[in-house]
Amino acid sequence: MKVMLCACGCRLEANGDAGLVREALAHRSREHATSVSDEKLVRRVVAENAYRLEYAAPYAGGEGPDEEFGPEPY
Numbered sequence: 001m002k003v004m005l006c007a008c009g010c011r012l013e014a015n016g017d018a019g020l021v022r023e024a025l026a027h028r029s030r031e032h033a034t035s036v037s038d039e040k041l042v043r044r045v046v047a048e049n050a051y052r053l054e055y056a057a058p059y060a061g062g063e064g065p066d067e068e069f070g071p072e073p074y
């Protein structure tokens with residue numbers, strides 16, 4: 001299972017990088033229709049930001065608590 005947080009705070013999950021790219025593309029066309037959904041860019045974002053759920057510590061980012069359904073961390 002791979003997990004990635006979208007810039008909007010949405011949590012995307014899939015079984016692998018390829019699935020996560022598909023999820024991210026679908027999410028972007030659904031929620032961010034105005035932004036460019038360039039598959040290459042999305043792939044890079046996924047590669048850089050996705051993490052394996054098994055190894056992810058809740059506060060791995062070191063930026064304070066990030067509740068799954070909490071307020072936006074901005």
Ligand SMILES: [Zn+2]
Pocket residue numbers: 006007008009010027028031032
């Ligand atoms: Zn989003």
